[in-house]
Amino acid sequence: MKNPIGALNKIFDSRIRLGVMSILIVNDSISFNELKQMLELTDGNLASHLNTLEQAEYLKVQKSFIGKKTNTTYILTDLGRQAFKTHLDALEKMIKSL
Amino acid sequence: MKNPIGALNKIFDSRIRLGVMSILIVNDSISFNELKQMLELTDGNLASHLNTLEQAEYLKVQKSFIGKKTNTTYILTDLGRQAFKTHLDALEKMIKSL
């Protein structure tokens, strides 16, 4: 029998990164502040998890202005979308198919 | 909007403990060595994760003999089964219902 946890993506072990991904999968783009409020995190904590996801190229940052106020939003990359889907499939398989 | 990760169980953030639970949910009882092989872990690592689950009263240890050889098996408690189910529900909700 194959190791059932081997197919899980280490990046998504973190509940916070899981949360970010699951929000981004249904919201085309979302701002730093919205994420911060939704996940109830400090700036630093959120920023570092976003950075991990960005390093993995699972999401991209978009800097824009709303009026004259800076606004940073995040969107998934195709790679991110695919990695997340693969992870969820692995999870489901692990739980159902033993 | 409610924090979507708040309902996740911290104990199941660990892929290893997740793996143990998902094995135990479909196998009434399973031995230390079977778990070790299935999850490809060192003794110490597995023992400590099992200990975490036992502390949480999510599983129980059963010591018995096979012939004259000691055999340690693990089974879920009702609490464990329920906690796992709740966690999976929360996961599903998080992913689907945003």
Added chain:
DNA sequence: TCATTTAACTTTGAAAAACAAAGTACTTTT
């Protein structure tokens, strides 16, 4: 019977990850 092996741990220590808090740079609002 002495040595080795296996099972199931515990202990130790190191590395990695998570996190809060404070600091920063820039802008906007008051």
Added chain:
DNA sequence: AAAAGTACTTTGTTTTTCAAAGTTAAATGA
């Protein structure tokens, strides 16, 4: 001019993870 907001980075502590080695007890092999 002062205060507040955005989106960070840096620092340092705490927590978690894990491998490796040591432990105990029993079983098996020579």
